[in-house]
Amino acid sequence: MMYILSDYRYDRLGYYDEKFENIFKETKVEPILAKFKQDLNQVEVEIDSNNKSRIIPYPFLKPSLVLNSISI
Numbered sequence: 001m002m003y004i005l006s007d008y009r010y011d012r013l014g015y016y017d018e019k020f021e022n023i024f025k026e027t028k029v030e031p032i033l034a035k036f037k038q039d040l041n042q043v044e045v046e047i048d049s050n051n052k053s054r055i056i057p058y059p060f061l062k063p064s065l066v067l068n069s070i071s072i
Helices: 002-006 018-025 029-052
Strands: none
Touching (some): 018 029
């Protein structure tokens, strides 16, 4: 159990390796995941837009920089 919980994933939030993407395509999860990715992209656009008016950009919570990982 500790190994599963501490497994470090290098992919980004909302995007999974091909194995999981194929599993999601065969279930009801695919439209939900597509909407989630769309929402993440919209948040990224808003953050980029806000950063243009900031003296010092704050890119740290951009969805493309958040990993699909939880390290315990």
